[in-house]
Amino acid sequence: EAQVTQNPRYLITVTGKKLTVTCSQNMNHEYMSWYRQDPGLGLRQIYYSMNVEVTDKGDVPEGYKVSRKEKRNFPLILESPSPNQTSLYFCASTKRVGLAGAETQYFGPGTRLLVL
Amino acid sequence: DAKTTQPNSMESNEEEPVHLPCNHSTISGTDYIHWYRQLPSQGPEYVIHGLTSNVNNRMASLAIAEDRKSSTLILHRATLRDAAVYYCILRVKGSGGGADGLTFGKGTHLIIQP
Numbered sequence: 001e002a003q004v005t006q007n008p009r010y011l012i013t014v015t016g017k018k019l020t021v022t023c024s025q026n027m028n029h030e031y032m033s034w035y036r037q038d039p040g041l042g043l044r045q046i047y048y049s050m051n052v053e054v055t056d057k058g059d060v061p062e063g064y065k066v067s068r069k070e071k072r073n074f075p076l077i078l079e080s081p082s083p084n085q086t087s088l089y090f091c092a093s094t095k096r097v098g099l100a101g102a103e104t105q106y107f108g109p110g111t112r113l114l115v116l
Numbered sequence: 117d118a119k120t121t122q123p124n125s126m127e128s129n130e131e132e133p134v135h136l137p138c139n140h141s142t143i144s145g146t147d148y149i150h151w152y153r154q155l156p157s158q159g160p161e162y163v164i165h166g167l168t169s170n171v172n173n174r175m176a177s178l179a180i181a182e183d184r185k186s187s188t189l190i191l192h193r194a195t196l197r198d199a200a201v202y203y204c205i206l207r208v209k210g211s212g213g214g215a216d217g218l219t220f221g222k223g224t225h226l227i228i229q230p
Contacts, residue, residue, distance in 0.1 A: 092159075101207040105162065107161065108159050
């Protein structure tokens with residue numbers, strides 16, 4: 001089954017304790033992204049990657065890192081989490097198509113993070 | 117991406133058609149119209165997209181006004197599982213290679229009554 005998986009689905013941590021949220025897709029998509037969703041603010045893009053070893057900042061990249069060493073994986077790293085990073089996180093992947101703008105994004109199930 | 121306007125919420129009865137409107141008066145000739153939905157406790161899910169002509173797929177139909185300043189997502193026979201937040205999003209043709217983010221507004225919260 002074609003899907004985007006994220007782990008863990010739920011995480012409670014404390015301020016300053018490094019954590020990684022993994023994301024994997026089995027559709028051989030070139031593009032992958034991370035979003036966070038907060039009440040009243042909607043979904044906002046954190047980072048994206050257009051291919052292996054190619055990453056770029058989205059709208060809210062501060063406090064996050066990403067890496068893309070393999071096509072299928074795109075982990076999100078919080079080096080020193082703070083309470084304002086408490087949020088619902090979604091990973092997404094997109095197949096590159098000839099008509100840019102017509103791509104569809106496939107989202108993972110989400111990771112709910114609470115930073116105390 | 118250009119701005120879209122949707123009603124905050126709509127209510128419909130199960131097994132009836134639902135028409136979800138979206139206004140995008142500043143749309144350019146190269147903007148695709150995308151619809152996504154987000155079911156409770158799940159990630160957003162692609163529904164349908166179009167450029168100029170009406171589109172149909174297994175989930176829904178997309179009716180695009182002749183001047184493209186508005187569009188309507190049509191669920192032909194709503195079920196309780198269609199209760200979700202529906203987002204209308206414009207994507208510029210040729211933009212960003214596809215990896216740049218979708219701009220999600222507040223969407224329309226669709227309530228389905230049994």
